[in-house]
Amino acid sequence: MSNLFCPFPKDFLWGAATAAYQVEGAAREDGRTPSVWDTFCRRSGAIAMDYTGDVATDHYHRFKEDVALMKALGLKAYRFSVSWSRIFPDASGKANPKGLDFYQRLVDELRGAGIEPWMTLFHWDLPQWTEDSFRGWESKQCAHAFADYAGFMAKHLGDRVSGFMTINEFTCFLDKAYTASNEQFAPGKVVSRRVLNQARHHAVYGHGLAVQAIRASSPTPARVGLAENIPNIVPILESPEHIAAARNALRELSGMYLTPIFEGAYHPAYLESQAADAPVFTDSEMKVIHTPIDLVGLNLYAPTYIRHDPAAPRGRGWSKVRNDAHYPRMDMPWLHIGPSILYWGPRLVSEIWKVPAIYITENGCANPDRPTASGEILDTARVMYLQQHLVHAHRATAEGYPLKGYFLWSLLDNFEWAFGYTKRFGIHYVNFETLERTPKLSARFYADVIRRNALGGGDGDGGGER
Ligand code: PNW
Numbered sequence: 001m002s003n004l005f006c007p008f009p010k011d012f013l014w015g016a017a018t019a020a021y022q023v024e025g026a027a028r029e030d031g032r033t034p035s036v037w038d039t040f041c042r043r044s045g046a047i048a049m050d051y052t053g054d055v056a057t058d059h060y061h062r063f064k065e066d067v068a069l070m071k072a073l074g075l076k077a078y079r080f081s082v083s084w085s086r087i088f089p090d091a092s093g094k095a096n097p098k099g100l101d102f103y104q105r106l107v108d109e110l111r112g113a114g115i116e117p118w119m120t121l122f123h124w125d126l127p128q129w130t131e132d133s134f135r136g137w138e139s140k141q142c143a144h145a146f147a148d149y150a151g152f153m154a155k156h157l158g159d160r161v162s163g164f165m166t167i168n169e170f171t172c173f174l175d176k177a178y179t180a181s182n183e184q185f186a187p188g189k190v191v192s193r194r195v196l197n198q199a200r201h202h203a204v205y206g207h208g209l210a211v212q213a214i215r216a217s218s219p220t221p222a223r224v225g226l227a228e229n230i231p232n233i234v235p236i237l238e239s240p241e242h243i244a245a246a247r248n249a250l251r252e253l254s255g256m257y258l259t260p261i262f263e264g265a266y267h268p269a270y271l272e273s274q275a276a277d278a279p280v281f282t283d284s285e286m287k288v289i290h291t292p293i294d295l296v297g298l299n300l301y302a303p304t305y306i307r308h309d310p311a312a313p314r315g316r317g318w319s320k321v322r323n324d325a326h327y328p329r330m331d332m333p334w335l336h337i338g339p340s341i342l343y344w345g346p347r348l349v350s351e352i353w354k355v356p357a358i359y360i361t362e363n364g365c366a367n368p369d370r371p372t373a374s375g376e377i378l379d380t381a382r383v384m385y386l387q388q389h390l391v392h393a394h395r396a397t398a399e400g401y402p403l404k405g406y407f408l409w410s411l412l413d414n415f416e417w418a419f420g421y422t423k424r425f426g427i428h429y430v431n432f433e434t435l436e437r438t439p440k441l442s443a444r445f446y447a448d449v450i451r452r453n454a455l456g457g458g459d460g461d462g463g464g465e466r
Pocket residue numbers: 019022168169172229299301302334362409416417425
């Protein structure tokens with residue numbers, strides 16, 4: 001049964017997420033060196049208003065206050081990322097103890113508050129030294145450097161981290177960062193199709209090496225996976241032919257990322273379409289890419305509608321259905337609203353790849369929040385967005401798909417990449433002048449959901465009686 005008053009499974013993991021460059025600030029402190037995002041932000045016109053992440057939300061200094069906000073929400077888990085260049089500031093391979101110390105203090109503060117730390121190792125802020133020494137992911141060396149760093153973090157924190165995610169969203173630091181596109185991401189370079197494919201290969205290979213390094217180095221058995229923005233596919237109608245088309249589309253569109261990780265082979269349609277520009281790799285590299293993982297994280301935001309289409313090219317049997325200009329969206333050009341992605345993501349991924357555990361590692365929305373005269377932030381649109389999405393997450397659990405938890409993006413308003421501070425994704429409002437945090441209406445909504453472990457009912461005033 002799936003209705004607002006049915007509880008989520010016992011032990012459902014309610015979390016919230018952030019990423020290092022978007023919240024930490026302290027860009028030059030305690031031995032941190034620039035990442036490709038620090039460099040990119042200095043390129044005039046790259047970021048709205050030429051904003052940078054130099055200060056961001058100052059989480060580096062305010063993490064105790066932020067853990068207190070999490071505790072007030074009743075959060076069970078916090079997903080954060082590590083700034084690689086705090087840990088390894090240069091090519092020497094010598095670790096920076098002050099960088100490690102920050103994450104040790106953060107993890108200890110979380111555990112002290114009864115909140116599980118979930119660590120992402122790479123959320124796009126590649127050390128600039130890797131770009132300068134070997135052109136970042138264009139080189140296989142990057143995969144090895146990443147695995148060394150991942151192993152180092154696991155060695156020191158593996159006994160206190162509840163879940164590791166190697167990499168966040170391949171497309172956003174490769175496809176959108178290595179090609180001419182309107183919303184460029186760091187390092188903002190343009191490479192050939194062949195170089196892009198090889199860099200994609202190095203990134204999935206780096207993921208596999210990192211999974212192995214984490215397992216080998218952690219003092220206690222580690223739970224490892226990754227966080228991926230799969231195409232958020234929704235069959236246009238819930239009927240067998242459209243659902244089968246959706247599964248085929250997801251496998252093919254993930255052909256260079258999740259498909260090789262789960263199947264040990266690139267999707268044939270990907271290799272065929274790239275022809276002579278396809279990646280070059282060995283069987284042993286493919287085995288590493290295919291290293292078993294414990295969990296997969298899905299970052300779910302905006303739907304891609306798929307239909308069964310016998311007339312589609314190459315006999316593939318499916319095609320995309322484009323949304324028209326009036327399709328409803330939140331405050332980002334791409335953020336079309338399609339709540340059933342929270343059902344179809346877990347369902348399709350578990351049907352195709354039989355994964356043991358799925359977590360929604362990001363879901364949330366931007367809204368142009370403004371404080372009222374009395375200082376409240378009444379983000380009704382975000383509450384609507386979250387509630388509608390959670391209905392479908394609930395359906396996935398009720399039908400037995402292995403959806404184990406949900407991380408809301410984001411705990412705080414933060415540095416929204418190329419949009420700088422002009423887009424607000426947080427359930428806490430951040431005044432970027434004073435850095436003061438204020439819980440929005442959506443924070444109160446989320447705290448109620450967590451406390452009830454359900455969307456409605458219990459002690460809520462809408463409970464049960466209608
Ligand atoms: C994610 N798209 O990125 C990231 O993991 C976060 O760091 C980011 O703040 C958040 O979503 C909101 O943007 C995405 O174009 C970037 O569909 C682009 C897309 C989706 C997610």
